[in-house]
Structure formats: structure tokens, C-alpha cells
Amino acid sequence: MKIGVEALFTSALGLVPPWEVQDVALDTARKRIDFEVRCGAGLLACPACGAGGQKIHDRLRRSWRHLDFFQFEAWLHAEVPRVACGSCGKTTQIEVPWARPGSGFTAAFEALALALCRELPVRQAAKLLRCADKQLWRRIEFYVEQARALESYAGVEVIGIDETSLRRGQHYITVVHDLQAKRLLYACEGRNHQTVLDFVADLKAHGGEPTDVRHVCMDMSAAYAKGAALALPEAAISYDRFHVVALAIEAMDAVRRQELQDEPQAVQRALQAAGPKAKRQLMWGMRKNPAGWSPAQWQSMHSLQRSGLKSARAWRMKMALREVYARARVHNDEALARQDLKVWLSWAQRCRLAPMQQLAQTLKTKLEGVVRGMLDHRSNAFVESMNGLLQQAKRAARGFRKAKNFIAVAYLRLSKLSNLPVSPLAPGSTR
Ligand SMILES: [Zn+2]
Numbered sequence: 001m002k003i004g005v006e007a008l009f010t011s012a013l014g015l016v017p018p019w020e021v022q023d024v025a026l027d028t029a030r031k032r033i034d035f036e037v038r039c040g041a042g043l044l045a046c047p048a049c050g051a052g053g054q055k056i057h058d059r060l061r062r063s064w065r066h067l068d069f070f071q072f073e074a075w076l077h078a079e080v081p082r083v084a085c086g087s088c089g090k091t092t093q094i095e096v097p098w099a100r101p102g103s104g105f106t107a108a109f110e111a112l113a114l115a116l117c118r119e120l121p122v123r124q125a126a127k128l129l130r131c132a133d134k135q136l137w138r139r140i141e142f143y144v145e146q147a148r149a150l151e152s153y154a155g156v157e158v159i160g161i162d163e164t165s166l167r168r169g170q171h172y173i174t175v176v177h178d179l180q181a182k183r184l185l186y187a188c189e190g191r192n193h194q195t196v197l198d199f200v201a202d203l204k205a206h207g208g209e210p211t212d213v214r215h216v217c218m219d220m221s222a223a224y225a226k227g228a229a230l231a232l233p234e235a236a237i238s239y240d241r242f243h244v245v246a247l248a249i250e251a252m253d254a255v256r257r258q259e260l261q262d263e264p265q266a267v268q269r270a271l272q273a274a275g276p277k278a279k280r281q282l283m284w285g286m287r288k289n290p291a292g293w294s295p296a297q298w299q300s301m302h303s304l305q306r307s308g309l310k311s312a313r314a315w316r317m318k319m320a321l322r323e324v325y326a327r328a329r330v331h332n333d334e335a336l337a338r339q340d341l342k343v344w345l346s347w348a349q350r351c352r353l354a355p356m357q358q359l360a361q362t363l364k365t366k367l368e369g370v371v372r373g374m375l376d377h378r379s380n381a382f383v384e385s386m387n388g389l390l391q392q393a394k395r396a397a398r399g400f401r402k403a404k405n406f407i408a409v410a411y412l413r414l415s416k417l418s419n420l421p422v423s424p425l426a427p428g429s430t431r
Contacts, residue, residue, distance in 0.1 A: 009035060013066075013076070017041075019097065026072070033072040039081055039094075046085035048092045057084035057091050064099050065131065066106045067424060073130065076106060103139075105131075108424040110139055115423035118413055121396045122405075137400065140408045147417035153178075153185060153208030160217040160240075160382075161199075161224050163191045164390050166406060173403055174199075175410070177386055179217065184386075184414035187407045196227025210234075217373065219243040220366060238372035241325050244363070248318045249287055251355035255314035256286060258355075270307035274299040286315050314353055320344055328374035337374045341367070389414055 010021040018041035025034040043053045059079035066074040082093045098106045105113070109129075113136055116125035122140070126133035158179040165172050174195040176186040186199045200210050216235045218224045220243065228235055260267055260279070271278035278300045285297035286304075293301060304312050324344050328337040341363070348360035363370050393413055397405040411417065 013037075013098070015098070019078075031072050032075070033069050034075045034077060035066075037076055037078040039078065041081075044081060044083050044094060046083050046088060046090070046092060047094050048090045049085060049088040051085055051087035054083045054085050054087070056081040058082050060093065062096075064096075064104055064106045065109055066098075067108050067112060105135075105139070107421065110143075111421035111423050113139060114143055114412070114421060117396070117409070121398055122409065123399050133400070137405060137408070140412055141404075143420055144408050144411045144415075144417070147419040148206075148411060148415065150419045151206055151415070151417060153203050153206035155212065156181075156185065156203065156208050157212055158215040158217075159185065159213055159235075160386075161196065161228075162219065162386075163221075164387075164394075166394065166403060171403060173406065175386075175390065177382070179215075179382060181416070182382060182386075183416040184410055187410050189403045191221070192223045193227035193230065196224055197231050200231040215372075220247070220362065236372060237369045239366060239369045240373045244370060244373065245318075245322060245325070247359055247362070248321050251353075251359040252286060252311075252314040252318045253283075254355040255353050256283065256311040259310045267309065267311070270309050271300060271303050274303045278303065282311070286311070286318075310353055313351060314356060317344075317348060317351065317353075317356055320347070325374060332375055334371060334375060338367070338371045341371060341374070386414070 005024055006021045009024055010019075013021065013035065015021065015037065018039050019037055020040060021035050022038040023036035025036075026032075027034070042056070044056060045052045046054045059081050061077065061079050064076045066076050068074055076098065078096065080093055080096060082091050084091050095101055098108070100107060100110075103110065113125065113129055113131075116128060117136060117140055120128070122136050123133050126136050129136075156178050160177040160179050161174065162177070163172050163174050171189075172191040173187055173189055174191050175184060176199045177183065178185050186202050188195055188198055203210060203213075210232055211234050213232045213235045215238065216228050216232060217238050217240045218228070220239055225237060228237060267279070271282065274281070275296070277296065281294075281296045281300040282304060285293055285301040288297070290301070304315065321344055324337075324340045327340060331337075345360045345364055348356045351357065390410060393410040394406060396409045396413070400406075412420075
């Protein structure tokens with residue numbers, strides 16, 4: 001009967017000769033199951049030179065954490081032979097088939113840990129697995145680096161460069177997406193032109209051709225444009241809706257703040273009917289789409305629209321710009337988009353609201369890039385969905401708000417890496 005149990009676990013653990021389970025110890029109080037695994041071979045091949053039939057010099061005891069068996073924490077223990085080679089003269093420890101060298105986890109445990117970290121914050125995954133989160137971070141970095149090294153970036157043609165920050169307004173990280181394959185290609189600290197050059201070096205290291213890149217979507221920072229001009233000679237630049245509308249909202253907010261400061265009584269009078277919290281409601285109402293207005297925001301916005309305030313004009317201009325984008329999405333015609341945008345620009349230039357005039361000037365100098373960003377609905381939806389996923393990656397690295405941790409988790413989740421270990425619990429996996 002005893003023999004039957006060992007044989008059962010030998011096969012449950014996927015062990016093949018010369019490895020077998022020699023002893024199983026179940027500790028129900030500590031909820032722990034320990035497997036003593038033995039290498040039964042008398043002679044072994046030398047791991048260093050491959051010479052067969054070498055003598056075992058000694059054995060060193062090691063342990064590995066394995067996947068739980070039901071609610072029992074499972075551990076493997078083995079005396080791992082060192083081979084004294086008569087051929088090359090070296091003494092070398094053999095590798096065990098269930099773990100990578102140097103790891104205290106079995107490969108199956110590591111694969112499960114990685115799969116959990118794709119779905120859960122790392123701290124939570126560690127808690128679930130009852131291990132230290134530091135141990136998981138080390139493995140995420142190891143496997144991500146290994147898997148990224150095997151990725152091919154050949155044929156990458158359309159990319160998006162964007163920045164994100166770990167804390168509001170600091171710790172900037174640049175992210176580069178493949179907008180066709182919808183995957184994260186590259187992330188690093190900083191947001192200057194050198195960041196773009198570093199990305200291009202990484203692209204080349206993965207078999208990509210800088211001259212294949214024919215399109216770059218980005219914000220209007222001069223640094224990214226400089227980097228792209230230096231290292232991506234064939235790329236046309238486009239500025240996507242997300243960034244352009246964000247600039248319009250900023251300009252509109254600047255008008256509202258200025259007016260509140262310069263003419264508080266006029267604002268007060270205009271909003272009188274909308275109640276005491278009208279100013280605050282106005283700020284949010286102006287930024288949101290009408291579909292998202294709360295009843296209180298409706299009231300403030302209604303008062304605003306009937307007023308002669310500068311804020312009302314700024315809001316109309318912002319909405320009109322959104323409308324220009326909405327129409328372009330429907331007609332998708334370059335000439336129409338350019339014409340439509342020019343009408344908006346000439347309105348903005350004549351509006352006597354300084355922030356809007358400045359925005360119009362900026363858009364005018366980058367007109368072709370702005371027009372390109374209006375067509376094909378190119379990156380907009382994707383850029384926005386990527387932003388959502390990046391926010392999730394930030395939450396996954398919570399408590400470890402170092403760029404290094406965030407970048408590792410972002411690669412794990414957003415890069416579609418095809419050479420990560422397969423979860424032992426995934427349907428269709430072989431073990
Ligand atoms: Zn040897």
C-alpha cells in the first residue's frame with residue numbers, strides 16, 4: 001500500500017526515471033505535504049561536458065515550493081547529485097527537471113504565480129500563494145526579460161508614443177505601443193528625445209527596422225518630435241484626438257479660471273439661479289460630455305449657456321472641436337477634415353480668448369499632423385483603452401511604486417509576450 005502512494009505521487013508530479021518519490025509526509029496540523037524525491041541512478045552524464053557514465057561525487061540537499069495539493073502546501077526535497085567527471089575533471093551539480101537552476105520554486109509554481117500576477121495586484125497574488133511579494137517581483141522581472149528577448153519587432157509600422165506618470169506630475173515613464181498589433185513594445189523612465197532614441201535601439205535589437213515605421217502618433221511635446229525626427233526618418237507624425245481635445249479642455253479651463261478671478265461678480269450673477277455650489281458644478285460640467293451631466297451640472301450648464309460669459313464661449317469652442325473630430329470619424333476624408341478644422345481655427349483666432357488663440361496657433365503650426373490624427377479613427381480608441389490598462393498595471397504594482405516594478409508588470413500584461421511559461425492550470429496545458 002505504501003509503495004502505491006509513492007508511485008501515485010511520482011506520476012502526479014510528472015517525474016520520470018531516474019527521479020521518483022521516495023517518501024510522502026502529510027502534516028495535517030500544519031497543512032503541509034512534503035515529498036522526498038530521489039535520483040535513483042548510479043552513474044550520470046556530466047552536465048558540463050556531456051560525458052556519460054560518470055560517478056556521483058556527493059549529494060546536496062535542496063527544497064522547492066510546489067503547487068498546493070488541495071489545501072496542503074506542497075514541498076519537494078531532494079539530495080541533488082554532483083557528478084565528478086573523469087573526462088573534463090569538473091565537479092558539477094546536475095539540473096533537476098522540475099525547476100530552473102537556482103530557483104526555490106518549481107517551474108509549475110512559478111508559472112502559476114506569473115499567471116496570477118497578470119490578473120491580480122502582485123501583493124494580492126503573493127498573499128494567495130503564501131510567499132513573499134519580493135519573490136514574485138524577481139520572477140516577473142526574470143521571465144519578462146527572457147520573453148522580451150525572444151520577441152520580434154520586425155514589420156512594426158505604426159506606433160504610438162505616450163507618457164504616463166507613477167505619481168501625479170512626477171516620475172514620468174514613456175510607453176511605446178505597436179498600434180497595429182496592439183501591444184506594448186517599450187517602456188522606460190523619462191520623456192525626452194533620448195527616450196525615443198532608446199526605443200529605436202530596442203526596436204533594432206528585436207529585429208525591427210526604423211525605416212519601416214511610417215507613422216507615429218504622439219502628443220505635441222517637442223521632445224518626442226525631436227527624437228522621431230532623428231531616429232525614425234520615414235515616419236509621418238500624427239497627433240491623436242485624445243491629446244488635442246485634452247489641450248482644448250486645458251485652454252477652456254484657463255479661460256474659466258481667469259474669468260472667475262477677474263470678474264467674480266459677473267460669474268456670480270450668471271450662475272445665481274443654479275444654487276450655491278454652481279461654480280464647482282460648472283467646472284465639472286464644462287469638462288464632461290453633456291450625456292454625463294448630473295442634475296446639478298445641468299442647472300449650472302444651463303445658466304452658463306444663457307450668459308454672456310467668456311467661459312460660455314470657451315465651452316462652445318471646445319464642443320465645436322469635438323464635433324469636428326466626430327464628423328471626421330464619419331466622413332474620414334482628408335480634404336473635408338482639413339477644411340473643417342480650418343474653419344474652427346479661424347473662429348478660435350478671432351475669439352479674443354487668449355488661451356484659445358494660443359491653442360489655435362499651436363494647431364495651425366502642426367496642421368498636417370493634426371489632420372492625419374483625425375482620419376482612420378487611427379489610434380484614438382486604442383490609445384484610450386491602453387491608458388486604462390496602464391492604470392491597472394499601476395494598481396498591480398501598488399506598494400512598489402518604482403518605475404522598475406511598474407514597467408515589469410506593464411510588459412507582463414500588455415506586451416502579448418509569446419514566450420512566458422504556461423499556467424499549469426490553463427485549459428489545454430500539458431501538465
Ligand atoms: Zn565532464
